[in-house]
Amino acid sequence: MDQFSAMQTFRRVVDLGSFSAAANQAGVSHxxxxxxxxxxxxxxxxxxxxxxxxxxxxxxxxxxxxxHCVQILEQMQAMTLELSEHQQQPTGTLRLGVSTAFGELEMGRWLPDFVERHPLLQIELHCSDRFVDLLEEQIDVCLRVIDHLPDSSLVARRLTASEVVLVAAPRYLERHGTPTSPEELVNHPLLGYSQLLHPQRLQLARDTGERCEVLMPRRLSANSPMALRAAAIGALGIASFDRFIVHDALEDGRLVPVLGTWMLPGRSLYAVYPQSRYLAPKVRALLDYVQAYYSQARW
Structure with a gap:
């Protein structure tokens, strides 16, 4: 006896309420x-x-x-569909959401290689610093650097840590002096990200367990990390950034670390996507790629 086929028959008979109706639907005899x-x-x-x-x-x-029949048959259906999709090459349009800074600074590093690997895939990039509703705006995957995940029905895959660094331009420090302790920061203006709840407040910690909180005077605030980056390089003050935003400027000396023995609370890069019984090939391809890419230290 084909037990799987018998289970399908049994479920069909129960769902339709009679052998005759089930037989008509299946195209076989009662x-x-x-x-x-x-x-x-x-x-x-x-x-x-x-x-x-x-x-x-x-x-x-x-x-x-x-x-039990319903549960087993639905699991078998999902597995069959997932395995079938897995064999397919990613195609169609992949709608990818990123922050503006991430889109400007990171996408050019790996997106060309990803596109080259999947020539049948079209990318639709949505750059925004606001939290988008993935379902409403039909975003397949969102890459976000955040300090905590809000409670939601979305799936979040952590890709890598994102260090937050305090920086300034050498020219600024030459003019105004280099702070050697957190207490001295109150004598320096902070370039603050206005989207934060407390854009002028810094929480600092050391390996020794020492912690402190500093409220810095504000010279400039902006709702764009890239505008603040330009202001910091232009020697307007001290600022804190995720390292990926200032990685190149630190390497070439346009910016230098401030209070290097003190650390700011770190964040993480996540891939966030709607929960589903199975992942479309295009989504799985992107998740696998960014997981592998950011498994190596990049910043």
Whole structure:
């Protein structure tokens, strides 16, 4: 007996309420389906259905078996679909959401290689510093550097840590002096990101466990990390950034670390995407690629 086929028949009979309706839907005779269910009952050693002239009734064992049937058949369907999709080459349009700074500074480093590997895929890049509704705006995956994840039904895959650094231009420090302790920061203007709840407040810590909080005077605030980056390089003050935003400027000396023995609270890069029973090939391809790419230290 094909037990899987018998389970499908049993579920169809129960869902439609009669052997005749199930037989019509399946395109076979009433007798064939009745025989399958009888073989299934014999195999299980219990009666699953009671038959009257008007309708069918599930026995207690039948109700239990039906619940398991539904679960098993749906899992098999999802697995079959996932395996089928897995064999397909990613195609169609992949809608990818990123912050403006990440889009400007990071996408050019790896996106060309990703596109070259998947020539049938088109990328639609959405750059925004606001938190978008992935379902409403039909974004497939969002790459975000954040300090905590809000509670949601979305799936979040952590890709790498993102260090936050305090920096200034050498020209600024030559003019105004280099702070040697957190207390001295109150004498320097902070270039603050206005989207933060407290853009002028810094929380600092050391390996020794020492912690402090500093409220710095504000010279300039902006809702764009790239504008603040330009202001910091232009020697307007001290600023804090995720390292990926100032990585190149630190390497070529346009910016230098400030209070290097003190650390700011770190953040993480996440790939965020809607929860689904299976992932489309285009989404899986991107997630696998960025997971591998950021498994190596980049910043």
């Amino acid at each position: 007798t064939v389906l009745s025989r399958q269910v009888k073989h299934l009952e014999r195999h299980l050693g219990t009666q699953l259905l009671t038959r009257t002239t008007r309708r069918l009734h599930l026995t207690e064992a039948g109700a239990l078996f039906y619940r």
